[in-house]
Amino acid sequence: MPEQHQKTAEAPPDVAPTQVRYEVAAPKVARIVLDRAEKRNAQGTIMTYQLDAAMRRACHDDEISVIILAAAGDHFSAGHDLSMTEPRTPSSSERVTLWGEYGGSGWEGPYSREKEVYLEITERWRNAPKPVIAEVQGSVISGGLMLMWMCDLIVCSADARFRDNTGSDMGVPGVEFFNHPYELGVRKAKEFLFTGGWMTAADALACGMVNHVVPRDQLSAKVLDLAINIAHTDRFTLKLMKESVNNAQDEMGRRQAMRTAFANHQIGHLQNMLLHGFPIDTSRLPDSVRLNLERAVKNWKATGRP
Numbered sequence: 001m002p003e004q005h006q007k008t009a010e011a012p013p014d015v016a017p018t019q020v021r022y023e024v025a026a027p028k029v030a031r032i033v034l035d036r037a038e039k040r041n042a043q044g045t046i047m048t049y050q051l052d053a054a055m056r057r058a059c060h061d062d063e064i065s066v067i068i069l070a071a072a073g074d075h076f077s078a079g080h081d082l083s084m085t086e087p088r089t090p091s092s093s094e095r096v097t098l099w100g101e102y103g104g105s106g107w108e109g110p111y112s113r114e115k116e117v118y119l120e121i122t123e124r125w126r127n128a129p130k131p132v133i134a135e136v137q138g139s140v141i142s143g144g145l146m147l148m149w150m151c152d153l154i155v156c157s158a159d160a161r162f163r164d165n166t167g168s169d170m171g172v173p174g175v176e177f178f179n180h181p182y183e184l185g186v187r188k189a190k191e192f193l194f195t196g197g198w199m200t201a202a203d204a205l206a207c208g209m210v211n212h213v214v215p216r217d218q219l220s221a222k223v224l225d226l227a228i229n230i231a232h233t234d235r236f237t238l239k240l241m242k243e244s245v246n247n248a249q250d251e252m253g254r255r256q257a258m259r260t261a262f263a264n265h266q267i268g269h270l271q272n273m274l275l276h277g278f279p280i281d282t283s284r285l286p287d288s289v290r291l292n293l294e295r296a297v298k299n300w301k302a303t304g305r306p
Ligand code: ZN
Pocket: 114, 172, 176, 265, 269
């Protein structure tokens, strides 16, 4: 795709690997790329705060009107990074909320992290004032849905597929940014959550979760065309329209429903703590993931901190 400039997103301090790229794809159009294809763009702390820096950069750049969120490789996102290999705690300068207490005892530390890193930062991106278009290919699993749902428009390739297996496989009742009923409709949302099964791109289009489905080799061009088209509209007017629609959805109870679901999500984690000694039930996960987590549990027990 045409790229006039390609730059690295501002990396948070003390972070070596770059997992998010920042490009200017056309006049007025920023393109942020999740760039961790070797891990299927699993979202850990590093990606989260590099993405936040890229979003801040695009929103604060008065020359940018529209933002594309794309992902390198074959898959948009495998969800949250469960490898436990990255720092768990963002630095004070990175954090976007004032909650704090990451080192709290019991569930206080994990709750503080969940609230900041998964709920509130996703809400912050969802409320970014400029239109954001998700460019989605391949698999989008659980936490990956949050990265897609926080966008205003979603264009996916015909090979895209979606699932939230937190309930069916991990004993947690849906991802933290619980937008399922608003994205899928109530009945589809229940089936999606209860079964943990895959939803196809065609089904996602039929229930209104995505705007367009295109062949894979046309995905980036379609998204860029759409972004350039939107960028013709006055920037301030775009912001006001986005805020009006977001506010309308909030008036339909989205924010309050999400808070209740987040509380239920925490009950799920705590039930797993009581039953399994870890915030998720790992028994149904692939060996590669489960063994990493078991190592983390040992470390947790040794240090008293996740
Ligand atoms: Zn969680």
